[in-house]
Amino acid sequence: MTTSETVVLDIDGLRMRYGSVDVLHDVTFQVRHGEVVALLGPNGAGKTTTIEILEGFRARSAGRVEVLGADPAHGDEPWRARVGVVLQSWRDHGKWRVRELLAHLGSYYADYSTERITRPWAADTLIAAVGLTEHANKKIRMLSGGQRRRLDVAIGLVGRPELVFLDEPGSGLDPVARREFHDLVQGLADEGETTILLTTHDLNEAENLADRILVLNHGRIVADGTAAELAQRIAGEDQVRWTRDGQHFRHSTTESTAFAFDLFQQYGAAIENLEIRRASLEDTYLSLVHRAESGRYEAAHVNKAEEEVAR
Numbered sequence: 001m002t003t004s005e006t007v008v009l010d011i012d013g014l015r016m017r018y019g020s021v022d023v024l025h026d027v028t029f030q031v032r033h034g035e036v037v038a039l040l041g042p043n044g045a046g047k048t049t050t051i052e053i054l055e056g057f058r059a060r061s062a063g064r065v066e067v068l069g070a071d072p073a074h075g076d077e078p079w080r081a082r083v084g085v086v087l088q089s090w091r092d093h094g095k096w097r098v099r100e101l102l103a104h105l106g107s108y109y110a111d112y113s114t115e116r117i118t119r120p121w122a123a124d125t126l127i128a129a130v131g132l133t134e135h136a137n138k139k140i141r142m143l144s145g146g147q148r149r150r151l152d153v154a155i156g157l158v159g160r161p162e163l164v165f166l167d168e169p170g171s172g173l174d175p176v177a178r179r180e181f182h183d184l185v186q187g188l189a190d191e192g193e194t195t196i197l198l199t200t201h202d203l204n205e206a207e208n209l210a211d212r213i214l215v216l217n218h219g220r221i222v223a224d225g226t227a228a229e230l231a232q233r234i235a236g237e238d239q240v241r242w243t244r245d246g247q248h249f250r251h252s253t254t255e256s257t258a259f260a261f262d263l264f265q266q267y268g269a270a271i272e273n274l275e276i277r278r279a280s281l282e283d284t285y286l287s288l289v290h291r292a293e294s295g296r297y298e299a300a301h302v303n304k305a306e307e308e309v310a311r
């Protein structure tokens with residue numbers, strides 16, 4: 001895919017406080033044009049809050065936020081036409097038919113076409129892209145949960161946005177629909193014109209779709225990199241498994257290639273079913289969150305100890 005150097009999302013020192021509770025602390029990151037970035041993190045980490053601030057739906061407490069060159073808190077209509085948001089709020093339009101609603105919503109974007117981007121996306125092409133062709137004439141209230149979710153995605157994309165926010169896009173989709181949805185996102189990414197920020201709890205989804213992964217924990221970015229970079233940073237141990245003379249063996253090591261080489265030197269053809277399992281994104285993620293938790297625990301204890309010394 002093509003990514004350019006143009007910065008589409010520029011977030012510096014973002015803070016959010018609900019009442020007296022800080023839920024985002026100094027969140028800083030950038031996303032470049034054409035990148036697909038997944039924001040991961042445990043429940044309550046602050047992912048939705050971050051996305052809602054970037055979408056312009058929530059006022060931040062502090063920090064600098066630029067989305068497509070503008071502050072989302074003051075985003076005007078032309079700015080909004082360039083941003084795609086996938087909401088789950090179209091249940092109220094139950095009497096509308098799928099094609100009718102998409103054509104209607106799409107018509108709002110026609111004035112915002114540019115030389116490069118013709119808006120909106122033609123309703124039938126979009127309906128086919130999200131796999132709803134068979135249901136194009138159905139009323140929305142007649143759609144299943146997964147079909148409505150596809151419609152939510154179509155509505156988010158109808159204006160051919162340059163930047164798309166997807167909050168847990170795969171939730172509620174069956175495996176076939178999820179695969180189709182991933183193909184759709186990958187297709188958009190491959191064209192290199194759409195920047196995508198998604199949140200997910202599905203680590204396979206993150207690994208499949210994202211060029212880069214950000215991990216948010218208790219309102220702080222604790223990791224930022226490709227899945228491979230994050231795995232390297234954790235320097236997790238690989239698991240080597242093999243059988244010899246009908247017996248099963250396993251060994252954990254950071255030097256799995258050298259270990260396998262020694263194994264063959266020692267036992268040669270007697271080694272069978274050799275398998276090297278590298279740390280998965282799930283191992284890496286769990287380790288990152290665990291580390292961040294231990295850091296918080298230690299920091300809290302150091303602070304407490306310091307307070308006690310000061311007393």
Ligand SMILES: Nc1ncnc2c1ncn2[C@@H]1O[C@H](COP(=O)(O)OP(=O)(O)OP(=O)(O)O)[C@@H](O)[C@H]1O
Pocket residue numbers: 018019023041042043044045046047048049050
């Ligand atoms: N309107 C609100 N008022 C007060 N606290 C809120 C509000 N919205 C969210 N919070 C709190 O802010 C924190 C972050 O919530 P947020 O929904 O952003 O997390 P998340 O990472 O999206 O979680 P999940 O994975 O469960 O969707 C949580 O502790 C949540 O309880």
